[in-house]
Amino acid sequence: MTVPSVILVFSGKRKSGKDFITDLLQDRIGKDKCAIMRLSAPLKKQYAIDHGLDYERLLDASDYKERFRGDMIKWGEDKRTADPGFFARIITSGPGSEKSVWMISDARRHTDVAYFLDNYPGKVMTVRVKADENIRVKRGWVFTPGVDDAESECGLDTGVNFDVVITNNGSGDASLDTSVGNLVQQVLGWLSRDLTAQQQM
Numbered sequence: 001m002t003v004p005s006v007i008l009v010f011s012g013k014r015k016s017g018k019d020f021i022t023d024l025l026q027d028r029i030g031k032d033k034c035a036i037m038r039l040s041a042p043l044k045k046q047y048a049i050d051h052g053l054d055y056e057r058l059l060d061a062s063d064y065k066e067r068f069r070g071d072m073i074k075w076g077e078d079k080r081t082a083d084p085g086f087f088a089r090i091i092t093s094g095p096g097s098e099k100s101v102w103m104i105s106d107a108r109r110h111t112d113v114a115y116f117l118d119n120y121p122g123k124v125m126t127v128r129v130k131a132d133e134n135i136r137v138k139r140g141w142v143f144t145p146g147v148d149d150a151e152s153e154c155g156l157d158t159g160v161n162f163d164v165v166i167t168n169n170g171s172g173d174a175s176l177d178t179s180v181g182n183l184v185q186q187v188l189g190w191l192s193r194d195l196t197a198q199q200q201m
């Protein structure tokens with residue numbers, strides 16, 4: 001099993017900007033050091049295969065993805081209930097797993113967070129991305145019953161003491177720059193501590 005120096009486990013509501021923030025962090029930390037891993041990626045691939053669908057179209061922000069979202073969520077929940085580490089194990093053994101910083105961009109349930117905390121003690125930072133509802137609407141979010149009130153959206157609303165909370169109401173927001181900058185510094189700090197520890201071994 002590859003063990004990175006830092007694992008950032010992200011969660012947040014739809015259109016809060018999880019992808020935007022993880023992309024930003026990856027640019028700042030460096031693509032050579034940092035991988036973005038999506039728990040939903042193998043879910044979509046396997047769901048597409050099982051249901052004869054177009055995998056590429058499930059990945060983008062199209063209506064196609066929205067049409068299948070509800071059923072796909074249920075299918076994934078059933079898989080995760082049977083084996084909570086099923087998707088996490090797939091993404092952490094694939095491309096990018098050799099890098100020292102992993103960013104899991106879409107944790108949804110307590111079992112997702114628990115998987116990383118249990119398997120990588122001392123390496124995990126939990127990060128919550130937040131955005132005001134009106135901002136999420138401007139980004140295209142429409143409340144969808146069965147999706148936005150499901151466990152996959154609300155499972156982490158309570159019960160996790162997030163290590164970092166990022167408020168992402170827009171790129172002109174100075175607090176966004178500050179919180180991203182602080183997180184980058186923390187990650188670099190963990191990386192250099194790990195490097196020093198390895199050199200002393």
Ligand SMILES: Nc1ncnc2c1ncn2[C@@H]1O[C@H](COP(=O)(O)OP(=O)(O)OP(=O)(O)O)[C@@H](O)[C@H]1O
Pocket residue numbers: 012013014015016017018019020021139168169170171172176
């Ligand atoms: N700070 C920001 N400045 C400008 N645009 C942003 C910002 N944050 C997010 N966006 C834009 O808002 C849209 C939604 O963001 P993003 O895809 O990152 O959200 P998400 O939380 O990953 O959504 P989902 O859960 O639906 O996949 C994207 O078009 C993204 O570029």
